[in-house]
Amino acid sequence: MYIPAIAVIGYDGFYVYAEEEWTGADGHTEQKPVWGAKKPYAYADSTGNSLSFTLDDFVLAYDAISRSWHEGLRADVGQQTNIALLKDAERFEQVRRSTIVRAIEDELAYRINKHNESVSRFGLSYTFTLPTISQEDWNNTVDDVGVLAFIQGIPMGGKFYNNYALGGSRLLKKPEIVGARKGSMKVYYRSTCGFTYPVEETFSSEKAAAQKGYMPLDCPVSPS
Template sequence: MKVFSLVFSVMFALLLLLPSKLNQNIMVKAENAKNEYHEAISSSCEDAAKALLVFNDGYSTELGAEGKKENFKRVDLNLKEGLNRFYRSLYINLDIEKDYAQQQALRSQIPIIVAVGYDGYYIHSWQETKKENKYNVINVWSNKKKYSIFDDKLDIKISYTLDDYVYIEDYRRNEKLQGDRRNFADTYPKYFSDINFGKVKNQVINQLLQKDLEYYTYYCNRTAKRNGWKLKFEVPYWDSRSVDTVAFVAFFQGRIFRAMDSYDSYGFGSAKIVERKQLYGYERAGNKYYSEHKAGNGLTNFFNEYEAAENGYSPDPQYYR
């Protein structure tokens, strides 16, 4: 009798422990799968960010052939190559490069992609088109969205870039200005002083991005509902990330892993911006020269040698031989 009681107690204990053990194994597998997706998306975004800077025009190709670094002010992002590289890398990382059905399912769970450029950003998302009373959904890139803010009290519009270069439209003075923000710190200290510039700039860019994420999420949810798709997206939270490099960001939503709720994440890949040197233009002995030195009168500044030459300045023979 005692033996029977002991055996029964052991079996009862095992029955109690078994569901807990099974659930634990499911949780571990789900967590591993979640980490796999996060790493795959992040890695693919890194690859895509670099591809955004693949030369996409004749001038940039010419610079590359000469061994010069890209001019991030003038070169448009290669959106097509960035997007292609992202998905190619993602399919390989998740081992679905030959599974078309899984690829399409995965694409439907990435409703919003952001490409961050030097003077603006682009959003890749859904767009409904109507033809013969039928709706079709395609994926498209938006036009460039500038990092701009309008101050109605000062009656000025400011457009930021990823470095200290700014564009100003002052409607009261009927002026259009551009250059290093330090040149305008005394006139517009609220925006360009050493204390305020970084904080205000990041706040402006983050608010613009968050506002667009809210709009595109709403649009995607409305599109899914209209087409009877069982998809529902939450508004991604951009947080207070400082935007100071060319970047590729993909928002992944709605994946259900066993034993956990819907999993949302985003991958952030960046390509380090090449810091530009300060190039000055000036006059000396009746000639217009440029160099990295303040070596004459009538100082101005340029983004690079190409811009200086366009404005009639030649390399200063004292420094270019």
């Protein structure tokens, strides 16, 4: 009863784990914590355009003028549509972040209010509230997939214990190792080096490429 809500912040939407009440097949009222449906990071402007944001600049957009849907990176979709927000990278980032934070805050506030109604039936008089979350933590939330959990109202003498935890994770993809043919010589290098030699194989490590007879090729050094 001391955990009013848990939110999982996903790439293109979020889920909330909270108390729900419904009537079962036997006609009795049931109540227990369940996972809700995914809620998108949705935004609509004053001209009827709508956007569904993600944790980066990939976006699903509805262009009200052409009455068409478009999906892709902000810059690409901006060229395909009449949506002004997509043509301004800085404003897009501001709106994207504020939309995600507001969507999560509004849903959590609603769930916590519902939780207050629920626990009052069991005689728990503590009032659960949405805590003030630091801007740094919200920035982490908007940048990474993660979990946000609240615990409140645990009696500790004459006081109550309240806290929240935010755990984020980020997947960093290692550069792929390319095995290619440079003239008569077999060479390998990181895929980020920018070489255009004919590719023969790809590897997950330099060791694997060397074992197949490829020789290392250093990336060109950018002038300072």
